[in-house]
Amino acid sequence: MTVRVAELPDAAALRGQVVSCLDGFLDRKARTAAGLGLPAEVPRLLRDFLASGGKRLRPLLCITGWQAASGHGALEPVVRTAASLEMFHAFCLIHDDIMDNSDTRRGAPTLHRRLTRHHQDGRSTAAARHLGASTAVLVGDLALAWSDELLHTAGHTLRQLAAVLPLVDVMRSEVMYGQYLDVTAANRPTTDVERALQIVRYKTAKYTVERPLHIGAALASPSPAMCEALSAYALPLGEAFQLRDDLLGVFGTPEVTGKPSLDDLREGKHTVLAALALGRADAGQRHTLATLLGDPGLDDTGADRIRRVLTATGARESVERMISTRHAQALDALQAASLPAAATGTLRQLADAATARTS
Amino acid sequence: MTVRVAELPDAAALRGQVVSCLDGFLDRKARTAAGLGLPAEVPRLLRDFLASGGKRLRPLLCITGWQAASGHGALEPVVRTAASLEMFHAFCLIHDDIMDNSDTRRGAPTLHRRLTRHHQDGRSTAAARHLGASTAVLVGDLALAWSDELLHTAGHTLRQLAAVLPLVDVMRSEVMYGQYLDVTAANRPTTDVERALQIVRYKTAKYTVERPLHIGAALASPSPAMCEALSAYALPLGEAFQLRDDLLGVFGTPEVTGKPSLDDLREGKHTVLAALALGRADAGQRHTLATLLGDPGLDDTGADRIRRVLTATGARESVERMISTRHAQALDALQAASLPAAATGTLRQLADAATARTS
Known part of the structure; x- marks a missing residue:
C-alpha cells in the first residue's frame, strides 16, 4: 500500500497493521519450526505475549x-520496522520480568511463569522454576533476534537500512544500560534524584520515545535539525511518561494498570518519587521507607504506610509537577518544530495520553 | 592492511588480531560508559571474559x-566480522552458564558468579545470586547487541552487509533453538539418538562451523556451489566436534578442559553418548543411569559408576567411531571442494584439531 502522508491511517488502524505483521511473521515461524521438529511453542508463546x-x-x-x-x-516497510520495535520490546519485557521476579504482566501470568507450568511435567518446583526462567531467557533472546530479522526483511533500500542500523544499535545499548542501572539500584533507594532521572532517561525517555521517532525519521533522510527537534519533544515527554508510570505503580488501580499495586514497592526501585520522599522525610518517615521499601513480603498495610509518607512529604505532588513541566516542554518543542500538521497532531495526542493515562 | 589470499597471516596471528579488535572495541565502550556515568564494569567484565x-x-x-x-x-573488515562472531559467542556462553547453573568456565568463575560477588555489598546470599544472574543476563544481552555493532561498523560495502545479515539472522535462530532443545531435554535422557543429534546440529554443527564459514564467504560473493561445498565439510565436522566435547565432558581431565568433570553428568544432558548407553544398557546399568545421570548432588564415586556403564555398553567406543566417520566425511568433502590451497590447508588442520583435541 502506497500512501501520501496526509492519508496515513488513524492510530487504531496502524496498531492493527503492526499486530497483523507480527502475527503473520510468528505464524510462519511456528509452521517452519513444527516442520523441522523445533519447539513451535516459542513463536506461539511470543505471538500470545505480543497479542x-x-x-x-x-x-x-x-x-x-x-x-x-x-x-x-x-507504508509496509515502515509498519514492519515499527513491528520490529514492538518485537524488541517483547524481548525487554520478558527479560525484565525475570529480573524483577514478576508473576503477572497485563493481568496475566508472565512468560517465565507460563513456561514454568509448560515444563512442569513431573519436575520439582525448583527445577521447573529454573527451567521456566531459562526458557524465557531464550524466548526473549529469540524475540531480539527476530526483531532484527523483521527489520532486515522490511523491504528497505540498502541506504535506508544503513541509516537505521546505527540507531538500532544505540537504542539497544541505551535500554540495556538503563535496565542494568535500574536492577542494581533496586532495594537500596537513596536521595539521589539525578541518578533516578538518569535511569528514566536511558530506560524510558530515549528508548521509548526518542529512538523510535529517530528510527522512523531515518527512513526518510531527515535533516540533523529535524532529529534535534524530535529529541527536544521526545526527551521531556519520555521522562514524563516514566514519572507517570512510577506514580501509577504505587497509586494506580491494579484492575486498570494490569499490574499488582505492591510489585513496585516490593522491588524498592530507585525512582524519583522515592528519592524525593527520602530527601524530605523526617526521622520517623525515613524509618518507614528504609524498613518497608523493597521488602519482598510487604503487605497492604505496609504499602499504605509507604503511600502516606510519599504523599505527606510532598514527593507525590512534586512528581505531578515534574510531569506537568515536562509535558509543557514537549508541547513547546513540538510547536517550535513546524512538522507536517498530521505528525504534530499525532504527537500532541500521544503526549497528552502518555502523561494523563491511568494504565 | 590489504592482503592477497596467499599472504594471509597464520592462525595464531589472526587470533591475535581478533582479540585486539575486541579489546579496542570494549576499551572504547568502557571509556564512553565511564564518561556518561554508566556502568563501565559491563564492557570491562566482557573484555576479561573474552580475553x-x-x-x-x-x-x-x-x-x-x-x-x-x-x-x-x-583484511580488517573480515577480522572485525570474525570478532563479531566471537562477541556473539560470549553472549551464548554467558547465558548458557546461567541456564546450566555453572560455577566455572575456562578454569575461572563464570560471569554470573563474578557479578554475584561484585554486587554482594551487604545483600543476602539469595538476593546477590539473583542480582548476579540478572546482571549477567544483561551483560550477555549487551554482548549480543555489540556483536551486531561490530558487524555494522566493520567497513563493509552495503552489498556485503546485505549478504551477511540474513546469514547472521539464521545463525542466531539456529543456536537459540538448539539451546532451547538442549535445556528442555536435560535431566531426562532417553534412547532417542536422533533427537540428540538434532541438538548437536543446531547448537554446534551449524552454529560453530557451517555459519561462520558461510558468513566469511558471503563477504566475497560465493557461488551457491561454494556454499554447499562448505556445508558438506562443516556439518559432519561440527557433529564430530560436539561428540568429542561430550566425551571430554565426561572422560576429560578437568585441569586440561578447564571445566569440572562432574558438570555434564550432573546436568544430565541428552547427549548421543547417554542415548546410546541407555539403549544398550541391561536392567542394572539402566538403573545406574536413571538414578545418577542428572543428579545435582552426584559425587566422584557416582560419576565413576556412570563412566563404567558408558564404557561397558560400548557407547563410548561407538561415539569414538562416529567421530572418526564424520572426520573422514569432512576431509572427503574438503578434497572434493577444490578450494584455494591455503584454505584447504587451514580447514584440514582445524578438522584434525577439533576432533583429536583434549580440551
Missing part, C-alpha cells in the same frame, strides 16, 4: 517519525 | 570462509 495488549507506543512513534520527516512511498 | 581463552574457532572459520571464496582486499 496480549500494550499501547504500541513505540511502533506509533516510529511511524509518526517517518511522517514527521515527510516520508512517502510504501 | 580469558577460547579456541577462536568461529573467527578462524569465518576468515577461512572468506579465503575459500577467494576474498581479496582489506
Whole structure:
C-alpha cells in the first residue's frame, strides 16, 4: 500500500497493521519450526505475549517519525520496522520480568511463569522454576533476534537500512544500560534524584520515545535539525511518561494498570518519587521507607504506610509537577518544530495520553 | 592492511588480531560508559571474559570462509566480522552458564558468579545470586547487541552487509533453538539418538562451523556451489566436534578442559553418548543411569559408576567411531571442494584439531 502522508491511517488502524505483521511473521515461524521438529511453542508463546495488549507506543512513534520527516512511498516497510520495535520490546519485557521476579504482566501470568507450568511435567518446583526462567531467557533472546530479522526483511533500500542500523544499535545499548542501572539500584533507594532521572532517561525517555521517532525519521533522510527537534519533544515527554508510570505503580488501580499495586514497592526501585520522599522525610518517615521499601513480603498495610509518607512529604505532588513541566516542554518543542500538521497532531495526542493515562 | 589470499597471516596471528579488535572495541565502550556515568564494569567484565581463552574457532572459520571464496582486499573488515562472531559467542556462553547453573568456565568463575560477588555489598546470599544472574543476563544481552555493532561498523560495502545479515539472522535462530532443545531435554535422557543429534546440529554443527564459514564467504560473493561445498565439510565436522566435547565432558581431565568433570553428568544432558548407553544398557546399568545421570548432588564415586556403564555398553567406543566417520566425511568433502590451497590447508588442520583435541 502506497500512501501520501496526509492519508496515513488513524492510530487504531496502524496498531492493527503492526499486530497483523507480527502475527503473520510468528505464524510462519511456528509452521517452519513444527516442520523441522523445533519447539513451535516459542513463536506461539511470543505471538500470545505480543497479542496480549500494550499501547504500541513505540511502533506509533516510529511511524509518526517517518511522517514527521515527510516520508512517502510504501507504508509496509515502515509498519514492519515499527513491528520490529514492538518485537524488541517483547524481548525487554520478558527479560525484565525475570529480573524483577514478576508473576503477572497485563493481568496475566508472565512468560517465565507460563513456561514454568509448560515444563512442569513431573519436575520439582525448583527445577521447573529454573527451567521456566531459562526458557524465557531464550524466548526473549529469540524475540531480539527476530526483531532484527523483521527489520532486515522490511523491504528497505540498502541506504535506508544503513541509516537505521546505527540507531538500532544505540537504542539497544541505551535500554540495556538503563535496565542494568535500574536492577542494581533496586532495594537500596537513596536521595539521589539525578541518578533516578538518569535511569528514566536511558530506560524510558530515549528508548521509548526518542529512538523510535529517530528510527522512523531515518527512513526518510531527515535533516540533523529535524532529529534535534524530535529529541527536544521526545526527551521531556519520555521522562514524563516514566514519572507517570512510577506514580501509577504505587497509586494506580491494579484492575486498570494490569499490574499488582505492591510489585513496585516490593522491588524498592530507585525512582524519583522515592528519592524525593527520602530527601524530605523526617526521622520517623525515613524509618518507614528504609524498613518497608523493597521488602519482598510487604503487605497492604505496609504499602499504605509507604503511600502516606510519599504523599505527606510532598514527593507525590512534586512528581505531578515534574510531569506537568515536562509535558509543557514537549508541547513547546513540538510547536517550535513546524512538522507536517498530521505528525504534530499525532504527537500532541500521544503526549497528552502518555502523561494523563491511568494504565 | 590489504592482503592477497596467499599472504594471509597464520592462525595464531589472526587470533591475535581478533582479540585486539575486541579489546579496542570494549576499551572504547568502557571509556564512553565511564564518561556518561554508566556502568563501565559491563564492557570491562566482557573484555576479561573474552580475553580469558577460547579456541577462536568461529573467527578462524569465518576468515577461512572468506579465503575459500577467494576474498581479496582489506583484511580488517573480515577480522572485525570474525570478532563479531566471537562477541556473539560470549553472549551464548554467558547465558548458557546461567541456564546450566555453572560455577566455572575456562578454569575461572563464570560471569554470573563474578557479578554475584561484585554486587554482594551487604545483600543476602539469595538476593546477590539473583542480582548476579540478572546482571549477567544483561551483560550477555549487551554482548549480543555489540556483536551486531561490530558487524555494522566493520567497513563493509552495503552489498556485503546485505549478504551477511540474513546469514547472521539464521545463525542466531539456529543456536537459540538448539539451546532451547538442549535445556528442555536435560535431566531426562532417553534412547532417542536422533533427537540428540538434532541438538548437536543446531547448537554446534551449524552454529560453530557451517555459519561462520558461510558468513566469511558471503563477504566475497560465493557461488551457491561454494556454499554447499562448505556445508558438506562443516556439518559432519561440527557433529564430530560436539561428540568429542561430550566425551571430554565426561572422560576429560578437568585441569586440561578447564571445566569440572562432574558438570555434564550432573546436568544430565541428552547427549548421543547417554542415548546410546541407555539403549544398550541391561536392567542394572539402566538403573545406574536413571538414578545418577542428572543428579545435582552426584559425587566422584557416582560419576565413576556412570563412566563404567558408558564404557561397558560400548557407547563410548561407538561415539569414538562416529567421530572418526564424520572426520573422514569432512576431509572427503574438503578434497572434493577444490578450494584455494591455503584454505584447504587451514580447514584440514582445524578438522584434525577439533576432533583429536583434549580440551
